[in-house]
Amino acid sequence: MQILDCDFERLVTFVKYKYGIDLKDKKFLVETRLTNYILDCGFKDFTDYCTALYNDTSGREVANMINRITTNHTYFMRETDHFEHFMKVFLKQAVQTKTDHELCIWSAGCSFGNEPYNLAMCANEFFGDEKKNWDCRILATDVSFHALRNAKNGMYPEQDLEQLPPGWREKYFRQRAKGIYQVTEDIRNDVIFKYHNLMEPIEFKKKFDLILCRNVMIYFDERTKSMLCRRFYDASAEGGYLYIGHAEAAPDDMKYIKEKTAIYRKITEGGEC
Ligand SMILES: C[S@@+](CC[C@H](N)C(=O)[O-])C[C@H]1O[C@@H](n2cnc3c(N)ncnc32)[C@H](O)[C@@H]1O
Numbered sequence: 505m506q507i508l509d510c511d512f513e514r515l516v517t518f519v520k521y522k523y524g525i526d527l528k529d530k531k532f533l534v535e536t537r538l539t540n541y542i543l544d545c546g547f548k549d550f551t552d553y554c555t556a557l558y559n560d561t562s563g564r565e566v567a568n569m570i571n572r573i574t575t576n577h578t579y580f581m582r583e584t585d586h587f588e589h590f591m592k593v594f595l596k597q598a599v600q601t602k603t604d605h606e607l608c609i610w611s612a613g614c615s616f617g618n619e620p621y622n623l624a625m626c627a628n629e630f631f632g633d634e635k636k637n638w639d640c641r642i643l644a645t646d647v648s649f650h651a652l653r654n655a656k657n658g659m660y661p662e663q664d665l666e667q668l669p670p671g672w673r674e675k676y677f678r679q680r681a682k683g684i685y686q687v688t689e690d691i692r693n694d695v696i697f698k699y700h701n702l703m704e705p706i707e708f709k710k711k712f713d714l715i716l717c718r719n720v721m722i723y724f725d726e727r728t729k730s731m732l733c734r735r736f737y738d739a740s741a742e743g744g745y746l747y748i749g750h751a752e753a754a755p756d757d758m759k760y761i762k763e764k765t766a767i768y769r770k771i772t773e774g775g776e777c
Contacts, residue, residue: 613720617655
């Protein structure tokens, strides 16, 4: 089913305003991801569907649309450099500086949860028996309720686990069916999943020691990226890190200091880490 140019342009503006996602070159994607839903729900065409979308005050239609439009591709150990930095630099520094033994970590745009669970596994490897003395629960947020539901269940197909170091599958997963593995309860308890739209102000109480926003800003334009990185910066603790995807370019006015590719740090003049 094809979408009329006028309906497409209005949808592009709506999605960009509400979620930051730039669909202007994604007409085919919009058509393919929404057509079955539109037909199943009995809408006549895209125009009929769009009218219902904009008039639905319950928020259900919009949530449904964003579940279908977002790209949730992810897997364990994606961009290994970050997990190496997390264990060899971030957690090592934390042991020296965090006398309260509390870490504030946020996986923003967590998709199916592989990223935050992966961090929890790394923290487990790093701290070993000492982990019980640390509060290193990870906040994980996304705008897709579909992704969040799956993330909470923590069930993954075998191919998502392929990059894990030897022994981690046996240690951190339980096989639930042929080719399906669930993250252990201990690791699941280390992650708190919440809905959060990155276009909304960041109102979490604590400042973050580490924010991961990887392979999310790739869908945003320059202005949106810049706004978001300013918000991340304000929500970061002094010395806090930001990890972005390796394929993503930081905005020109980035306030964080670049430590290495895809790794940034908040260092203010006179600030103490
Ligand atoms: C490709 S996945 C990245 C997952 C993970 N961070 C990784 O690198 O493997 C991008 C995620 O960003 C989420 N996303 C897109 N726009 C968002 C927004 N405005 N607020 C919060 N999450 C958003 C999508 O729902 C999707 O789950």
